[in-house]
Amino acid sequence: MSQGNLYDHLRGKHAAVEILNWGTRVRIVLEAAQGLDYLHNGCSPPIIHRDVKSSNILLGRNLQAKIADMGLSRLYLSDTQTHISATAAGTAGYMDPEYYLTGRLTESSDVYSFGIVLIEVATGEPPLVPGLGHIVQRVKQRIAAGDIGSIADSRLGGAYDVSSMWKVVDIAMACTVADAGAVRPTMAGAVAQLKDSLALEDARVNDCSVPARTVPRDDAALMPSFGPSLR
Numbered sequence: 001m002s003q004g005n006l007y008d009h010l011r012g013k014h015a016a017v018e019i020l021n022w023g024t025r026v027r028i029v030l031e032a033a034q035g036l037d038y039l040h041n042g043c044s045p046p047i048i049h050r051d052v053k054s055s056n057i058l059l060g061r062n063l064q065a066k067i068a069d070m071g072l073s074r075l076y077l078s079d080t081q082t083h084i085s086a087t088a089a090g091t092a093g094y095m096d097p098e099y100y101l102t103g104r105l106t107e108s109s110d111v112y113s114f115g116i117v118l119i120e121v122a123t124g125e126p127p128l129v130p131g132l133g134h135i136v137q138r139v140k141q142r143i144a145a146g147d148i149g150s151i152a153d154s155r156l157g158g159a160y161d162v163s164s165m166w167k168v169v170d171i172a173m174a175c176t177v178a179d180a181g182a183v184r185p186t187m188a189g190a191v192a193q194l195k196d197s198l199a200l201e202d203a204r205v206n207d208c209s210v211p212a213r214t215v216p217r218d219d220a221a222l223m224p225s226f227g228p229s230l231r
Contacts, residue, residue: 003063006032006117007055010124019153022160023201024063025121026168029114030194031065032057036114037187039067040107048105052113053094054120093127093134097178111184115175122168124153136176143169164200167193 003009006028009020020028039047049056049067056069090099096112099105116127119135127135142150149158152165171193174185185193 002061003059005055005059005068006057006065006121007053009059010054010120011126019155020063022156022164023198023205026164026194026198026201028057028059028063028065029118029121029168030191030198032067032117033114033187033191033194035065035067036110037191040110040187046107048107049110049113050105051090051094052110052117053091054117057117107187108184111175111187111190112178114187114190115172115184118168118172118175122153122165122172123151124155136173139169139173143173161200161204164197164204167197167200171197 007013012019036049036052039049047070049070051069052067056067058066058068060066090096090113094113094116096109099109099112116135119125119139120127123135123139125135125138129135129138132138139151148162148165148169151169152158152160171185171190175190177184
């Protein structure tokens with residue numbers, strides 16, 4: 001694709017002069033989520049991608065997103081099958097811990113990996129940093145502090161709607177929940193929440209009288225959230 005992939009844009013490895021702004025980031029992950037939702041719910045039998053990561057989200061001339069590299073994908077044998085037994089395969093940092101430990105591959109495995117991509121988009125950081133651990137644990141510690149400024153990519157310069165950013169972080173943490181018995185959202189659910197996030201950011205951009213600001217976590221208390229509350 002003419003504009004490379006999302007990973008390179010987030011790492012500053014692409015030739016683009018400016019980093020991706022917040023609205024563009026949300027639109028890209030929304031389009032990627034819609035692609036995964038189609039694989040899970042629009043195909044018969046459903047398809048599990050199995051290697052969702054930011055470098056597999058390719059960007060076209062207008063930065064439209066496309067899910068790529070289906071080399072590890074798996075099809076259900078029937079529409080009623082609940083999981084696929086498969087040797088764990090994927091990319092370190094993105095792989096669902098449950099799938100890695102049990103070999104049970106489901107749509108939820110893609111959801112986990114997509115959640116990692118969402119955290120990347122919000123923070124601008126890679127999943128694994130030597131000496132600092134995994135991105136989920138790093139962000140959980142910052143969430144406890146309740147300041148979106150400690151989570152959001154500093155290169156954005158605060159230019160984002162706070163509720164939009166918190167919503168993406170909420171979705172990401174719900175997608176990556178690994179507690180026994182916890183239920184992750186579906187890709188369809190993630191699509192709906194990302195649409196809301198994009199609408200919030202678009203409203204900020206269209207209303208120059210409302211500047212971006214950093215606020216405590218409590219300002220987002222009324223936002224819907226998947227899974228257990230992190231607030």
